[in-house]
Amino acid sequence: MPSEALAKEGRFVWYVYLLESEASEGERAISASDLKKRIxxxxxxxxxxxxxxxxxxxxxxxxxxxQAKAASLERYLKSGSGHAFASKRLW
Structure with a gap:
């Protein structure tokens, strides 16, 4: 896993992730943080x-x-054009 390899080198990894509800169709979430902990x-x-x-x-x-790049992408994906991009390319 990338974070473990980078952690061994003393570097950190930030994630932007897209979640989808398994129970409620169409419910989605976008976030940036520690992936394992937050899921x-x-x-x-x-x-x-x-x-x-x-x-x-x-x-x-x-x-x-x-971290700044991860936060920037999260903000973009939550914007109007970011929603369109994510719907077409990431979901």
Whole structure:
């Protein structure tokens, strides 16, 4: 896994990931954070936004060596043109 290899080198990895509810068709979420930790939190109901649509599955994730780049992509994917791009290319 990329984060483990980079962690051994003393570097961090930030993820942007797209989730889809397995129970509620059409419910999706986009986030940027620690992938393993956050998917566990989403599926444990610890996020008020996603707790209503459990369980969640990862559809796509991207790894970045820069937190700023990950945050920038997350903001873009949540914008109008970003939604269109994600719908066409990432979901």
């Amino acid at each position: 566990a939190e989403h599926n444990a109901g610890k996020s008020s936004h996603t707790s209503k649509f459990l369980p969640w599955r990862i559809v796509t994730y991207l790894a970045f060596s820069s």
